[in-house]
Amino acid sequence: MNQVNQTKIAARKLPLQRRQFMEVIGGVTAGLAFSELAMMRGLPRVSAAEATLEHNTVRFSDDIEPLVRLLEDTPRERVVQAFADKIRSGTSYREVLTALLLAGVRNVQPRPSVGFKFHAVLVVNSAHLASLGSPDEDRWLPIFWALDYFKSAQSQDVKEGDWTMAAVDESAVPPPHMAKRSFEEAMQKWDVEAADVAIAGYVRSAGANEVFESMARYGCRDFRSIGHKAIYVANGFRTLQCIGWRYAEPVLRSLTYALLNHTGEPNPSTSDLAADRAGRVTEELILELGSSWNEGKIDHQAAIQHLQTLRQATPEDAVRETAKLIQSGIHPQSISDALFLSAGEMVMQQPAIVALHSATSTNALQYAYRIASSDQNRLRLLLQNAAFIPHFRQAMDSRGKVGDSQINELASESVGEDSVNVEQIFDSVGKDRSVAATATFQYLETNGRAEDLIHAARQLTFLKGNDSHDYKYSSAALEDYYAVSPELRNRYLAAATYLLPGKNDRNNSLVNRVREALA
Structure with missing residues (x-):
């Protein structure tokens, strides 16, 4: 494994308060009092659309290496200010996103589990999706959150041995005509060292779609790390679609290493x-x-x-x-x-x-x-x-009590002229989740705009989210609403309120730190 790394160191119904529907296009933001987000408007809008390293450490291209090193070397308490300054001087959204992903794969080991501290990598696409779904002036906040979160994960990795991805063993990289076969054979055998050099050759000789097919296959083959292997496949490739395939090799070396994780077990190929x-x-x-x-x-x-x-x-x-x-x-x-x-x-x-x-x-x-x-x-x-x-x-x-609520039994209350609105829903989230779910289903079934509810949920995640899972879950659930058939999707979004942030939750500490950096 020396080519891959080095060790350097039930639902209870309550009466719903009746109010007239608000004019939600502008009223959701005002009603939920999201004025804190105005602080982001001091930065450029994001449209929708040569430090030395040890010789055996993987190095990135000269255009991005200095920004990655800035993220790696800046103390956590200064990273928000440092990147605010870089953005003001012209560093783009895509460049910051690239540095985030590459710093994560170089500095954070996806073991003993693909989860835990490695969420610094897994959450990059979730933060990106949150940015894509936001107004131009709000898109930087998830990225600042991810920058801060990387520093936390980097610190944890240092405590656990300070792993760093090594440079690939070029002498062992298979030739182009053998790379795919070598990769598949190594993956079938769960051979970490052979797979590391094979994926380098494969990435250099095949297109993104072909490599994705292979990675998707191995990302779903086993249930370990509670699904994080499949998550890394999807999130890694989705981020590469934004930053560019030329950065794929270190990302997919990290991904390959993660997919072969079977910590504490015998080799799955012979068991x-x-x-x-x-x-x-x-x-x-x-x-x-x-x-x-x-x-x-x-x-x-x-x-x-x-x-x-x-x-x-x-x-x-x-x-x-x-x-x-x-x-x-x-x-x-x-x-x-x-x-x-x-x-x-x-x-x-x-x-x-x-x-x-x-x-x-x-x-x-x-x-x-x-x-x-x-x-x-x-x-x-x-x-x-x-x-x-x-x-x-x-x-x-194995984790404790499991309730008996069934998603197909959610029912919309009979309503007259009055109905529930988005502000009420997110007020209920912090008080009684079953009430919030019922309110959400009622709102959607009576022609409430899902887009306004989703927009409110994203903004609350920006302001209230304290953990990578807040971003991972909200980005996944809000995206998947549209993947469910129209006749069933309202049930899915209603259930999501059990894990979405509420209006009355405390703001995360990053809000004040970003405000100070931009003052």
């Missing part, structure tokens, strides 16, 4: 381990599903029935039952609906870390499913997503 069994069932079944697998009909009732199946199934049975549903003529969209609703329901039943990752993993797997071009790979991702749901349910059972 029969619970995390891998559903994947073996999937590999057998994708060979049996013909080319017409994507030609079925969308059936919302079938989605609800599959939701019920997934509540009781084992991971292996979930794969088999999903395959049967496809063979019966049900369109994969209805299966995706069942998977999203399952993740949302788990959030309602135990709004904590495991259920949160059921949602963010489903987001990642469904993204990969939509992007992949190979029929077999798309089926693999869909079936493995189904397998992950029971894995998460089993993990929830």
